[in-house]
Amino acid sequence: MSTNQIPVGPFHPLLEEAEYFNIKVEGETVVDIEMDIGWMHRGHEFISEQKTFTQSIFLVERICGICSTSHPIACVHAVEDIDNIDIPLRARYIRTLIGELERIHSHLLWLGLAGHFIGYDTLWMWAWKYREPVLQMFEIISGNRNHYGMMRVGGVARDVDPDALPALLKILDEIDAKMEMIAKAANDDPVLKSRLKGVGVLSHRDAIDYCAVGPTARASGVKTDVRKDEPTDAYDLVDFEVIVTQAGDVYDKTVVRLLEIMESSKIIRQCLEKLRSVSGPIVNNVKEISPGEGIGRYEAPRGEVFHYMRSDGSNRPIRHKVRAPSFVNIPTFTASCKGIPLADALITLASVDPCYCCTERAIRVVGHAEQAESIDLLRLSREKTERIRRTIHGA
Amino acid sequence: MSLLTLFYLLIFPGLLFTAVLGLSVGWVDRKLSARFQFRVGPPFFQNFYDFIKLLGKETLIVRDSVQSLFIAAPLIAFAALVCISALIGVALFFGASFIGDLYVLMYLLMVYSVMVILGGSATGNVYSSIGAGREMKLLLADELAFILVCLVPIVKAGYEIRLSEILSAQQLGGAFIASPSGILAFLIALICIQAKMALPPFNIPEAETEIVEGPFMEYSGPPLAFWKLNHFMMYVFYPFLLILLFLGGFSAGGWGVLWFILKYLLIVVVMIIIKNTNPRVRIDTALHFFWNIAFPVSLVALILAVLGV
Amino acid sequence: MEPSALIYFLVIPAAVSLINLLLPVRAAKALTVIALLYLLVRSIHSLSHLPLLSECGLWGADRLAAFVLLFVHILSLVILVFSLKGVRSEIQRAFFVLYPLTVAFCNGVLLSQHTIAFIIFWGLSGLSLYFFALMGQGDSYSQTAKKTFIIIGGSDVFLIFGFILLAARLPVKEWNLSALQMQSGDPLYYLAFFSLLIAVLAKAGGFPLHSWVPDFSKTSPIESTAFLPSSLDKLLGIFLLARMMTAFFAVELIVKMIIISIGAITVVGAVMMAIMQPNARRLLGYSTVSQVGYMLMGVGSGNPIAFAGGLFHMVNHTLYKSNLFLSLGSVEKQTGSSEFRDLGGIAKGMPLTFLMALIGSLAISGIPPFSGFYSKWMIYQGLLEQTKTLPAGYQIWMLICLLLAIFGSALTLACFVKFLHAVFLGRNPGREKIHEAPANQWLATGIFALFCIVFGLFAAALPLKRLIIPVLAELGIAADLSLIGYYDPLLLTGLFAIVFLIGWVVYRATRVVRYDEIYLGGMAAETRFRVSGVDFYREIRQMPLLQTIYTAAEKKYCDIYELGSKGTFFFSGILQKLHPGLLQWYLFYILLGLLLLLLITINIGG
């Protein structure tokens, strides 16, 4: 037996994003996996020092293009948590609507890519064909296919045009029919099943130990869903179920996602219905944020997005921490990839729907120091003056 | 070597015919696949454009590789495939063959795999090496069943290992596919060919999302053009071989030509359908399938053939 | 030629061996080369000037013997050229003493017409294996030597037994080999046949008596491996089998089928072991065993084409397998290892050796137009011819054997793809620059490679027409071997070359070359990213049924020697219990023995 090392990445067709895995194999059996991330790390420090709360929402939207509304939602939740700000009912429905639409588009995207990864291009094309109407709905609602710019502290930025509701419902009906077909096709295909069943199993214990979230955890029988655990927005007003399966293999992860699409469509339908009747403002004007700290979270398609904000009473946060779902899901590879063939390991890598853009965001919005006493401020300003003076004289 | 031989080799069933037909059928493949996926698909001349474009690109050679082997591998495979195509074509269209030509074919067909493996591993790339290993394992997997299904027509033709004998036996007693053993063998042969051409679900050696096109990943420019051409040429002679062994071959008179084209297209379309409705399997699944399922079935076909059923 | 002139084939090498004891090593090398060159010329000469067998007494040669004799000398000369440089200095003297002596013993086997002489030389040639094994390296070479000696020596007992049975059946007491004969239907027929077959299998390395070959290959000096188990022992073993099939016995169908089946099992079983080996020498050793299967199938089938194919394959095998062993020897002498995990990427440094090994590998895998394909093709063709005439049950049996044989060559290909990849291609595991082998070494492998090509391209015109068909004619099994309308390698190669040239011209006309390092998705091409080829076929090994078989094989359940030694311990345990130390027991044993002797005498006499 001799161990060989296979580099996967930074530019590998499996990974849309630049990532690097060093996979150690015997023959084709994976014995160990080393992960090296940071290729997508952008870091936002200097520009963020000038960002206000509103601007940071624009920023977090660009953490990741796929969950580009989960981060803003979690972010505004965090700000709202500082001051316990309430939002209007109509805004709550709109937020939920956008969030669930994103879930459908993200899960379909993953399904297609998973098909591509296991060499089933037809599945890829089909899934993405039916993803287009979702994007169309986004375009009708927000005017953009991907970055929607819908969130505001205290509500949403844009109203849904009441005239567009019938059109949206029609598209939704269309999607529903196709979803059932795809779910059936994916469920009934014996070859697909044989390729995915029992592959890359993440045990229940490992899912808890690695603190996995989202479909990755739910496929392993861990019932965790922010939408139910801490219902914000309209989630306590709509009826839906949390999908949990037990096996923890790639097939179960697929099933969880497929069923979640159905649930999401159910939620969207309810939201659209409510939007007909519920009227009123879409945003509460928030004047200022008092000092304090807040935690905001949201169930993104990949799992819990976590934002932590600390305010000192100015219009800028002094600390903004983001934890994306992939950040805790990716380490589970060490548990789920060992001892399986290379071909399986690679689909397992894709099965948590990893999003490295999220993982490596490291957004930290830093303003001034917390509880800075006057003496500190004085010192700081003196230091700054000194620095400027030095620069001038040095030049 | 007479002029006629050269004509056979270079023009009609050989080089020119195979290449042009192969690239065109390659278009059928791409177009049909696109239609399966609700897409429009490429224009008819796309494969020709691709080929010509690749000829004009730079050839990158890995500095530490065995360069001569790296360059020669696609050309040798090309030559071997043209020879195979000429052999099959001459037997199919002109009824000319020699004793034991099916053995020669079987072994020549291995040349393609050998060249894929040697060309790939000449570079020392890890992906190519893994791809080479997979190519060999896949060859081992399908070879066992493929030999058996090739023996079936031989047995049915009265233990004559000669393509023209197999043809004439079918012209006398009807196509072999009309018997139970024939139809079993034909089905297995179809799947074996899917594996031999490394089409999905058996595109394991060149799995793009796993090992980055495997043995072909280091190729660029003209050598890559030849690999692409090689791949498309296989679309020509494998169906021809199947027609020859099981479907009664070719007759020029009357509706014969049309009938032949129909048979050919039928096989190609079935292959494309299989290709587009299956995910890629793992190499151990492929081994399991061919050794534990296809092999016993084809053994049954052979026994039936010996018993005259 | 006078029959007595044949004695030179014995006397000269034996004398050279004695003189080599005293001479300085350089002179000994020179002397051996000259002597073998002379003998080669003589053996070529003897092809066309055979003495009439009827005139021969103790020494004689028919065409078969002369044919084998020729290749014995070709092989021993070329391998000697290889051995001129690079044999370890501490064993050099012993090597050059033993080398001509072994040639003498082999010649003795081929040329003796007297049964006792045959047996003696046969045994002596086995003994020289033991001495070569003792020159080995590694921690287990003495064990290997013991194992080899016991298996070969043990099979000699069967040889003697078989010959005694044969001789006992003669109406007149006669020890001349050519007189030995046995008809089917004889009560001792099977006993005699299979006794001799055991000797053949042990010598040639067929299943189930093969297990000494891989071990011998692993530890012994590589020149001796190329010299004995892969070439001379094959020649001798198959020579005896051919004699058995044509002269000693009138072979029954069922016996033929058994030999063919043993052949088929040997082909597939041994090569399945070969593809898993992590060591190049053991891989070649197992593949040597596997190739014996084809010869058994060819010669054992008795069909003229297959018989000719079997003989042809025997010759081809000795040529390309010696080539491969010697190429590996060159590699080993340059790099100091034969473990796959230490090798890789040395084709760049040793292009000539790589070319020879490539030709050898393609030939052994039966890739047309190299020599291995032609002989395999003949064997298959012959077997299929034979199948026509059989009843249905036998037909299926035969077809399955045929299937195993063809599949075996795909496995052989797999085996040598691994060999080529792991040794020559792939990536260098970070060792320093490797230099090409010395001229004598690649010259030797080159000669063998040339044989592979020539015997492939001109198979019908040269070896078959000149050498093998006359042999068959003399053995009296000649059929229509005109080979018209058969596969024509020359034409095929011509066509192939034309198309290749066209492709080459297109490539040359359009190419723009740039050199670059390996593309690994953006990572630098470090040497740690390599696939060593050790676990190339791990997936096959992990298949449910095969896994048990491999595990069993690795625990040596298939190794007759290990089984035997276990059995011996078992029986010696029983024997110990049978020694109670009481007089009446011993008296009883003596009585029992006498009774047995009496029975045997009565049976043979009657």
Place this chain on the structure above:
Amino acid sequence: MDKMDQFIVDMGDLIGKTVRKKKRLYFQVKQENLRQVAGILFNRMKCRLSTATATETFHHIEVLYHFSHDATGDYFCPRILIDDKKNPRVDSIAPVIKGAEWIEREMFDFWGIDFVGHPHLQRLLAKDHPQGLDQPLRFRRDR
């Protein structure tokens, strides 16, 4: 008495100053008690470690752990204050919770906090970084 009150009572001396908000509980923990508290939260109360946040203030570097109690949606946030800003050191909780490995590695990477007892503490995002990002999220007075 709800879960949070119960928790405060149960912990007794182990925790320091507590701040309670709706569904959120922030409390200070002494360094030496961190592993024990984390163990209680993770193993006994079945909380999930969401993440941990490091923040630099003028006096301290503080590390705030976020434990989510999924059944009720409550958050338990132990806070560690590190006085030594030159060589910040904290006990690692990775031996207790596997999922904390990457979280701690990230803080090591960006803040230079040394997590004592971490199984393989190495840089996470800036591993093999050509410019070697040097704790970019710490205060840089010269920037």
Place this chain on the structure above:
Amino acid sequence: MGWYNKRLAKSIWVFHISGSPCNNCDIEILDLLTPRYDLERMGIKLVGSIRHADVLLVTGIFNQKVAPKIAHIYKQAPKPIFVVAIGTCPTSGCCFKDSYNITAKREDVIPIDLYIPGCPPKPESMIEGVAKLVEVLNG
């Protein structure tokens, strides 16, 4: 080369490099291949190995860790090779332009032939960009 460029314009094989984007452009690139836009009808194909590529599609701001790899991979591509930068990030740096981890000038890393701005650019504008490239190739 005019003759050859016309051939090239009919068969563009693209390789996709992501240099620290937010992922959106990459998704939209893949979207181009799927049924609604189907770039295969223009002979455009996504390939897995850089050795087969004619056009490199780059996205993102190229952080300092990935920039050397992008430069390396550009050298490994067979000439003639064209680079199309997609999105606002490679064009201007978008909202990340003051990050500590960004390469100041993308052109120093890899010579870019064509920019398609947008955050993310709509598929239609990407197709237009490709059409412009084809136009240039056709002369």
